[in-house]
Amino acid sequence: MPIVNINVNGKLVSAEVEGRTLLVQFLRENLRLTGTHVGCDTSQCGACVVHVDGKSVKACTMLAVMADACEVTTIEGLANNGSMHPMQQAFMDNHGLQCGFCTPGMVMTALDIVNRNGNDLDDSTVRKELEGNICRCTGYHNIVKSVKAGAKTMGE
Amino acid sequence: MYDFLYHKVNSVDDAVAAMGNADDGKFVAGGQTMLPTMKHRLASPSDVIDLGGVSDLVGxxxxxxxxxxxxxxxxxxxxxxxxxxxxxxxxxxxxxxxxxxxxxxxxxxxxxxxxxxxxxxxxxxxxxxxxxxxxxxxxxxxxxxxxxxxxxxxxxxxxxxxxxxxxxxxxxxxxxxxxxxxxxxxxxxxxxxxxxxxxxxxxxxxxxxxxxxxxxxxxxxxxxxxxxxxxxxxxxxxxxxxxxxxxxxxxxxxxxxxxxxxxx
CATH class of the missing domain: 3.30.465.10 (Uridine Diphospho-n-acetylenolpyruvylglucosamine Reductase; domain 3)
Structure with missing residues (x-):
């Protein structure tokens, strides 16, 4: 079986995996990083979004072997010494979640939005950029507020 | 999806050679259609040849x-x-x-x-x-x-x-x-x-x-x-x-x- 060496949240991980092991399975089942969720498993809902070499990807639609020699950041990699990342804090402050299932993917996508669009975001940009993340609770209104607020704090 | 032999290649020549040696091989590029297709078992290649490492093909x-x-x-x-x-x-x-x-x-x-x-x-x-x-x-x-x-x-x-x-x-x-x-x-x-x-x-x-x-x-x-x-x-x-x-x-x-x- 192939061996992968992946830097996950700053730690080098080496493991033997089947070719067919999805990146999301590897994170959840091998590394027990269960913050990355599996919603639809068909690359539509975005609950499994993580960053690979700084870019957002759907971890249900990438093989673990494809992430060999890459840097992977999951939701668990954001907090710093027990204090939440500004984007996580913004979701908490703005009630950007209800059941919370989609939230890890939303936060990882939000950070990708900030990386590409900067810290001063308008509603339409955020809504368009969130097209690959589905939330069945909130109606998105507070998620959009959270992303904008988190982006702003990150720029300060 | 069914398992397969995975090949990571660095050049077009290596990719074609790996395909030549495979029973029923498939090239995979970004995988955004191919992996869902394999999950549905609509495709079950014996070998998957990943082009992700072929830097000549990017630009x-x-x-x-x-x-x-x-x-x-x-x-x-x-x-x-x-x-x-x-x-x-x-x-x-x-x-x-x-x-x-x-x-x-x-x-x-x-x-x-x-x-x-x-x-x-x-x-x-x-x-x-x-x-x-x-x-x-x-x-x-x-x-x-x-x-x-x-x-x-x-x-x-x-x-x-x-x-x-x-x-x-x-x-x-x-x-x-x-x-x-x-x-x-x-x-x-x-x-x-x-x-x-x-x-x-x-x-x-x-x-x-x-x-x-x-x-x-x-x-x-x-x-x-x-x-x-x-x-x-x-x-x-x-x-x-x-x-x-x-x-x-x-x-x-x-x-x-x-x-x-x-x-x-």
Whole structure:
């Protein structure tokens, strides 16, 4: 079986995996990083979004072997010494979640939005950029507020 | 999905060699269609040959009269490229509206056209711009490349290396998209070139095609009103839960007219 060496949240991980092991399975089942969720498993809902070499990807639609020699950041990699990342804090402050299932993917996508669009975001940009993340609770209104607020704090 | 032998390769030659040794091998580019297809067990290759490490296949070059884009260039890279935005803005816009941001970070030009989904966006651009598909064996014109639903002129061990898009005077791509998947229910790419106007239609039929009747009237009078004279037959149109054949035929003309207006 192939061996992968992946830097996950700053730690080098080496493991033997089947070719067919999805990146999301590897994170959840091998590394027990269960913050990355599996919603639809068909690359539509975005609950499994993580960053690979700084870019957002759907971890249900990438093989673990494809992430060999890459840097992977999951939701668990954001907090710093027990204090939440500004984007996580913004979701908490703005009630950007209800059941919370989609939230890890939303936060990882939000950070990708900030990386590409900067810290001063308008509603339409955020809504368009969130097209690959589905939330069945909130109606998105507070998620959009959270992303904008988190982006702003990150720029300060 | 069923398990398979995984091959990571660094060159086109190694990729082709690995394919030659496989019982029933498949190249994988970004995997955004192939992995879901394998999960559904609609495909179960014995060997998967990952092109992700072939750096020669990534890049965008302006060669003066054409943009040459490597097969493994992602949709996100095409959309964000200043080179593409200035030379063929319609192509950058097309790439930026495929799927969603995470899909665009993995999905590639080569993967999209090799798969030739009837509702994919890129085939319309390849046909309308009169692009040339470069492979490890030969060059294939856009008109000859797409041969049927999920079918192309590619041979089993043939690999797309790049696509050369001639730079038009102006171009536009307009799609009526499925709001969930962003696939084209009907998409129309129009390119105005010194040799005349080219119209390509995707999403409507089993395979993207040239709208010759529209080209004829637009070469005489490049206006959306001129398109009213063209009859779109419902015979070959796709029909599914998203749109009936009659509705798609109607949309074809509407999208052509919008694309004409967008060309300015």
């Amino acid at each position: 965008i070059a302006n060669e003066g009269d054409a943009l040459v884009i490597g097969a493994m260039t992602t949709h996100a890279a095409v959309a964000a490229s200043a080179e593409v935005q200035s030379a063929i803005p319609a192509l950058a816009k097309l790439a930026g509206n495929i799927g969603d941001p995470a899909v665009r970070n993995r999905g590639t030009l080569g993967g999209s056209i090799a798969n030739n989904d009837p509702a994919a966006d890129y085939p319309a651009a390849v046909i309308a711009l009169g692009a040339t598909v470069k492979t490890n064996k030969r060059e294939i014109t856009g008109d000859d490349f797409f041969t049927g639903m999920f079918e192309t002129a590619l041979e089993e061990d043939e690999l797309i290396t790049a696509v050369s898009f001639p730079i038009p005077m102006t171009a536009a791509y307009i799609k009526f998209e499925n709001p969930a998947s962003r696939y084209a229910i009907v998409g129309v790419f129009i390119a105005k070139t010194v040799d005349g106007n080219r119209v390509a239609i995707t999403g409507a039929t089993p395979c993207a095609y040239r709208g010759m009747k529209f080209e004829k009237v637009l070469n005489e009078d490049f206006s959306s009103n001129a398109c009213d004279a063209v009859e779109v037959s419902v015979d070959r149109m796709n029909s599914d839960i998203h749109a009936s054949a009659e509705y798609r035929a109607h949309l074809v003309k509407v999208m052509v007219k919008r694309a004409v207006d967008a060309c300015g």
